[in-house]
Amino acid sequence: MTEYSGYMGKMLMIDLDDGSEKEYPWTDRDRELYIGGKAAASKIMYDNFTGKEDPFSGDNLIIVSTGPVTGTFAPSSNRFDISSLSPLTGLTTSSNCGGDFGFYLKKAGLDALIIRGKSEKPIWIEINEGGVKFHPADELWGLKTGETQTALKKKLAELNGPKGRYGMLCIGPAGENLVRYAAVISGERAGGRGGIGAVFGSKNVKALVSTGSREIKIFNKEKAMEHHKKWTAALKAHPITGSQLPRLGTASLVSSMEMNGQLATRNFSAGRFESFEKVSGEALAEEENITNSGCLSCPIRCTRTVEVDGKKVKGPELETLGLFGANLLNDNLKLVCRWNNELDELGMDSISCAGTIAWAMEANEKGLWDNGLKFGQVDGISQVLEDIAFRRGIGDELAEGSKRLSDKYGGKDFAIQSKGMELSAYEPRRAVGQGLGYAVSNRGGCHLNGGYLVVLEGLGLNIDRQTPKAKAQLCMFMQDFMESISLCGHCLFTSYAVFPGFLISKPNSPISRFVNFIIPHCGWAVGMLDRFPAMACMNMPLIPYTYELKYAVGMKMNIGKFLRIGERSYNVERAVNARFGVSAESDKLPKRLTDVLQDPKDPSSKVPLERMKRIYYRTRGWGADGLPGQSKLKRLGIR
Amino acid sequence: MRVKVKLFGLLRIDSGIKEVELEASTVRELYPLLLAEMRRRDPECSLDEKDLRACVVAVNERRAKPGTKLSPGDVVCLLPPVAGG
Numbered sequence: 001m002t003e004y005s006g007y008m009g010k011m012l013m014i015d016l017d018d019g020s021e022k023e024y025p026w027t028d029r030d031r032e033l034y035i036g037g038k039a040a041a042s043k044i045m046y047d048n049f050t051g052k053e054d055p056f057s058g059d060n061l062i063i064v065s066t067g068p069v070t071g072t073f074a075p076s077s078n079r080f081d082i083s084s085l086s087p088l089t090g091l092t093t094s095s096n097c098g099g100d101f102g103f104y105l106k107k108a109g110l111d112a113l114i115i116r117g118k119s120e121k122p123i124w125i126e127i128n129e130g131g132v133k134f135h136p137a138d139e140l141w142g143l144k145t146g147e148t149q150t151a152l153k154k155k156l157a158e159l160n161g162p163k164g165r166y167g168m169l170c171i172g173p174a175g176e177n178l179v180r181y182a183a184v185i186s187g188e189r190a191g192g193r194g195g196i197g198a199v200f201g202s203k204n205v206k207a208l209v210s211t212g213s214r215e216i217k218i219f220n221k222e223k224a225m226e227h228h229k230k231w232t233a234a235l236k237a238h239p240i241t242g243s244q245l246p247r248l249g250t251a252s253l254v255s256s257m258e259m260n261g262q263l264a265t266r267n268f269s270a271g272r273f274e275s276f277e278k279v280s281g282e283a284l285a286e287e288e289n290i291t292n293s294g295c296l297s298c299p300i301r302c303t304r305t306v307e308v309d310g311k312k313v314k315g316p317e318l319e320t321l322g323l324f325g326a327n328l329l330n331d332n333l334k335l336v337c338r339w340n341n342e343l344d345e346l347g348m349d350s351i352s353c354a355g356t357i358a359w360a361m362e363a364n365e366k367g368l369w370d371n372g373l374k375f376g377q378v379d380g381i382s383q384v385l386e387d388i389a390f391r392r393g394i395g396d397e398l399a400e401g402s403k404r405l406s407d408k409y410g411g412k413d414f415a416i417q418s419k420g421m422e423l424s425a426y427e428p429r430r431a432v433g434q435g436l437g438y439a440v441s442n443r444g445g446c447h448l449n450g451g452y453l454v455v456l457e458g459l460g461l462n463i464d465r466q467t468p469k470a471k472a473q474l475c476m477f478m479q480d481f482m483e484s485i486s487l488c489g490h491c492l493f494t495s496y497a498v499f500p501g502f503l504i505s506k507p508n509s510p511i512s513r514f515v516n517f518i519i520p521h522c523g524w525a526v527g528m529l530d531r532f533p534a535m536a537c538m539n540m541p542l543i544p545y546t547y548e549l550k551y552a553v554g555m556k557m558n559i560g561k562f563l564r565i566g567e568r569s570y571n572v573e574r575a576v577n578a579r580f581g582v583s584a585e586s587d588k589l590p591k592r593l594t595d596v597l598q599d600p601k602d603p604s605s606k607v608p609l610e611r612m613k614r615i616y617y618r619t620r621g622w623g624a625d626g627l628p629g630q631s632k633l634k635r636l637g638i639r
Numbered sequence: 640m641r642v643k644v645k646l647f648g649l650l651r652i653d654s655g656i657k658e659v660e661l662e663a664s665t666v667r668e669l670y671p672l673l674l675a676e677m678r679r680r681d682p683e684c685s686l687d688e689k690d691l692r693a694c695v696v697a698v699n700e701r702r703a704k705p706g707t708k709l710s711p712g713d714v715v716c717l718l719p720p721v722a723g724g
Binding site: 248261 | 647648649651652653692693695697700704705707716720722
């Protein structure tokens with residue numbers, strides 16, 4: 001039970017070994033410290049993992065968690081988190097997912113569902129207000145994700161009548177066959193990174209289905225609704241969330257990245273692709289895009305819908321466009337749309353999959369591994385995707401990811417991964433702060449968990465992309481801020497509206513130029529805020545999240561406390577990873593990005609990682625080993 | 640100087656112009672010429688010079704300023720600011 005609104009007051013742990021279920025102890029003090037979502041999941045892993053667990057063992061946990069604002073109809077705030085021990089990295093991983101599963105989990109009366117153990121036979125799990133039911137999934141095993149969800153709808157109509165409404169989460173063949181970067185799919189949304197789909201597969205869980213009619217209480221309905229109205233208006237008026245994302249989606253970044261030299265090309269050996277226009281957001285809008293759509297209660301509606309084989313399906317995001325486009329030297333947009341759909345249907349993360357294929361193409365070119373894959377020759381990629389998902393032929397090896405393959409065949413310098421996870425589509429030698437983020441990110445080569453500094457380094461704001469100045473402090477600030485936003489249940493895209501619109505829409509104005517100039521000189525100030533967030537004991541209209549917690553949840557909040565919660569989340573996740581062997585040594589990038597100049601004439605065109613790392617650890621209050629000590633954890637209230 | 644001007648993002652979608660050739664010696668000189676071309680093609684075009692000046696400009700794929708001088712055959716790209724991914 002809880003005194004706070006927004007929460008359902010219950011986390012449920014189920015054990016597949018014996019089919020038992022019990023309430024997981026979680027107090028209001030925990031809610032104040034960790035809010036929910038990924039932070040709650042990280043704390044649960046901190047309390048349960050010793051560092052000896054194998055991702056495919058029954059001891060691994062799958063934690064599906066929501067935030068207190070999930071389902072309160074705050075704009076763009078219906079997200080949920082899936083966390084586990086990653087088969088790709090051997091460390092914690094999490095995926096923040098849109099769609100409606102989080103909403104229906106709460107309607108079933110749960111803030112989080114924790115799954116441990118292994119089922120002997122394939123099952124799907126129905127979650128409702130009465131608890132959980134295990135159903136055999138023999139008929140579903142082997143089906144693709146779209147087929148699975150259609151079959152489940154039919155089955156549910158037979159079991160519970162035709163009027164039920166459900167949130168669904170399932171895996172495809174890739175998860176069943178333990179592809180290390182298998183995703184879970186909910187509707188058309190993916191919990192993509194880190195291979196949680198394979199953890200589902202290892203536990204013989206094909207799908208989760210949730211339903212219920214419990215009320216999600218709002219603390220002060222009138223104030224909350226008024227706040228939602230103002231917030232929605234602000235999102236609609238902002239140049240990014242009100243115009244660019246609804247009209248062009250994330251794909252619109254391809255052209256800007258190209259101009260900045262940030263578009264990963266030919267396995268990150270370059271930052272520009274001469275045919276980029278053919279696989280850009282503009283081309284997607286002009287040639288392929290039918291319409292846009294969005295998640296529950298989202299005014300941004302960034303999703304593209306395209307047509308593949310006469311069927312309307314979700315279109316590719318920037319990451320898929322960039323990594324299956326420029327990074328493979330492929331300029332065929334129709335193929336990217338097709339592969340994007342195939343990846344969702346097979347249930348695989350497009351980033352790690354594309355990164356692994358790019359590595360294999362270069363390994364083949366360099367004579368390290370004779371696999372037949374070549375840059376620019378992409379007619380057979382559909383078959384390769386299927387072979388990976390079913391672990392056939394070279395697909396069986398590609399299913400292991402680029403780190404394991406480079407350990408086997410050589411070519412580590414161009415295995416573009418960090419901690420075993422392949423990097424996103426942003427080439428960091430032209431956004432060195434993003435490079436730091438990739439390296440120190442708890443999850444591995446992830447742009448978001450790494451603080452997403454590229455949004456300040458040319459994609460949004462335009463601070464000096466090559467200077468290491470202030471990047472460590474900004475990295476920590478952005479990581480903690482974004483962590484806090486997403487663990488409440490908000491979409492990170494809402495955070496773009498935190499930047500005053502004129503800084504984005506008028507980048508050449510004297511004020512914007514001044515702001516862009518001054519930020520790298522303000523590392524000390526950002527560092528002070530990082531270390532002493534309590535200084536920011538106020539709320540600001542530009543930052544709607546603290547008001548949301550106040551009005552919808554009834555939790556006293558200010559910006560400083562909000563940042564501290566993000567910091568706590570980041571540290572507890574790091575502390576779990578430390579048990580699995582993470583240290584400063586693990587925070588690295590492939591030599592291609594740190595030692596090889598992107599432009600031989602420009603000595604700054606590489607990532608000066610070690611210099612930024614030292615400052616980053618100091619700012620975080622970590623030791624030179626890159627880890628939070630006991631005193632740091634104690635100061636953050638992590639016990 | 641005859642240069643090729645390429646438009647991106649919502650500027651391209653809203654103006655319907657993908658690329659156009661214009662005569663100018665600096666980036667700054669391009670703005671009114673481009674706007675005139677947009678209005679010539681679509682008299683109802685709602686874009687104005689402020690929208691063009693707000694764009695990030697690249698000449699031959701290198702970031703440029705309004706005062707950047709142009710050479711014959713240069714490719715000038717105009718990108719409205721974007722974020723998010």
